[in-house]
Amino acid sequence: SQQGEEDPQALSIQEGENATMSCSYKTSINNLQWYRQNSGRGLVHLILIRSNEREKHSGRLRVTLDTSKKSSSLLITASRAADTASYFCATPFKGSARQLTFGSGTQLTVLP
Amino acid sequence: DAGITQSPRHKVTETGTPVTLRCHQTENHRYMYWYRQDPGHGLRLIHYSYGVKDTDKGEVSDGYSVSRSKTEDFLLTLESATSSQTSVYFCAISESYPTGGSNQPQHFGDGTRLSIL
Numbered sequence: 001s002q003q004g005e006e007d008p009q010a011l012s013i014q015e016g017e018n019a020t021m022s023c024s025y026k027t028s029i030n031n032l033q034w035y036r037q038n039s040g041r042g043l044v045h046l047i048l049i050r051s052n053e054r055e056k057h058s059g060r061l062r063v064t065l066d067t068s069k070k071s072s073s074l075l076i077t078a079s080r081a082a083d084t085a086s087y088f089c090a091t092p093f094k095g096s097a098r099q100l101t102f103g104s105g106t107q108l109t110v111l112p
Numbered sequence: 113d114a115g116i117t118q119s120p121r122h123k124v125t126e127t128g129t130p131v132t133l134r135c136h137q138t139e140n141h142r143y144m145y146w147y148r149q150d151p152g153h154g155l156r157l158i159h160y161s162y163g164v165k166d167t168d169k170g171e172v173s174d175g176y177s178v179s180r181s182k183t184e185d186f187l188l189t190l191e192s193a194t195s196s197q198t199s200v201y202f203c204a205i206s207e208s209y210p211t212g213g214s215n216q217p218q219h220f221g222d223g224t225r226l227s228i229l
Contacts, residue, residue, distance in 0.1 A: 031214035042202055043155070044118075044213030050214060088154065090218075097209045098143065098162060099170065100218060104154040 004089040004103040005034070006074075007090065012109040019076040021106040023089030024069075032065055033090045043088065046074075047101050079110045115139050116221040118203050124227045131190040134225050135203030137183075143206045144186040145170075145218065146178060148199040155202065161186055193228045200225050 004025045012085045013019055023032070035043040036088045048054045049065045049072065062075040076083055086105040093099035115138030125131055135144060139175045145160040147170075157170030159178040167178050175197060190197055204218040 029203055033215070033217060040222075042222045043204075043218075045124065045217035048214070090215075092158070092215055093171075095214050097213060098168075099145075099157060099160065100215055101157070102155040102172075104152065 004091045004101065006087065006089055006106040008106060009104070010107045010109070012111065013077060013079055015081055015110055015112050017110075019079050019083070019108055019110070021050075021074050021087055021108070023072045023074070023103060025072075025091050026070065027095070028067070028070075029091045029095075031092065034061075034063060034072075034074050035088045035090060036100075037086045037088065037105070041084070046087075048068055053070045076108075077110075081110050081112045084108060084110045116203060116205060116219060118201075118221040118224050120207060120224060121222070122225045124229065125193055126211075126229055127194055128192050129167045131193050131228075133186070133188045133201055133203075133226070133228065135221060137205050139219070140183060140207045141205040142183075142205075143216075143218075145206075146176070146186065146188045147202045147203040147204065148172065148197075149202060149223070150199050158188065158201075158216065195228050198226060198228045 004023045033048045034046045037043045060077045066074045088105045090100040090102045093101040117136045119134045146158040147155045156207045161167045161180040179187045201224045203221040206216040206218045
């Protein structure tokens with residue numbers, strides 16, 4: 001019962017370009033998180049945005065949250081080959097602060 | 113990197129055998145989680161713990177049991193492994209959330225690749 005679904009499933013861009021991916025969810029949330037997973041590794045937390053925030057920045061990352069549309073976007077500016085990874089959004093599972101539910105991810109490939 | 117160690121990192125076993133995976137943390141975090149990751153399904157929560165001896169089921173708990181006798185260790189057991197349990201298993205930890213607050217970030221180990229033949 002995945003709450004968040006990322007789009008697109010796969011994205012391929014050239015180094016230096018911006019990468020944008022989105023996450024849609026079904027029920028009201030009070031926070032949404034984005035994670036990165038490099039091949040063969042565990043997930044790494046990137047950013048958490050709360051429902052009362054519309055935008056948040058961290059380095060080359062920009063996350064937006066539109067609660068009226070139940071969607072979030074992750075923008076990576078000036079991509080590098082090292083940004084090649086899968087990106088997942090995560091939302092509270094059935095409103096629980098203890099559990100997260102993850103989408104299936106966007107596979108980003110940044111070509112040198 | 114958060115101090116999370118999963119063992120073993122790789123395991124191949126036969127159907128019907130018991131399997132135990134271990135997660136060890138050095139962060140003294142209250143919450144610990146076990147997930148499985150399969151193509152097309154993303155990460156799915158198996159069980160989690162909110163303190164020593166305190167555990168609860170996740171979305172896909174059938175066929176799995178867990179134990180937490182110490183803050184730092186969280187064990188996942190497959191009592192009688194089946195081929196459908198072939199997967200990559202991840203352990204994660206998080207700090208306590210403030211009362212009425214939102215979820216905390218989770219920190220993941222590098223996974224155990226389990227193959228059941």
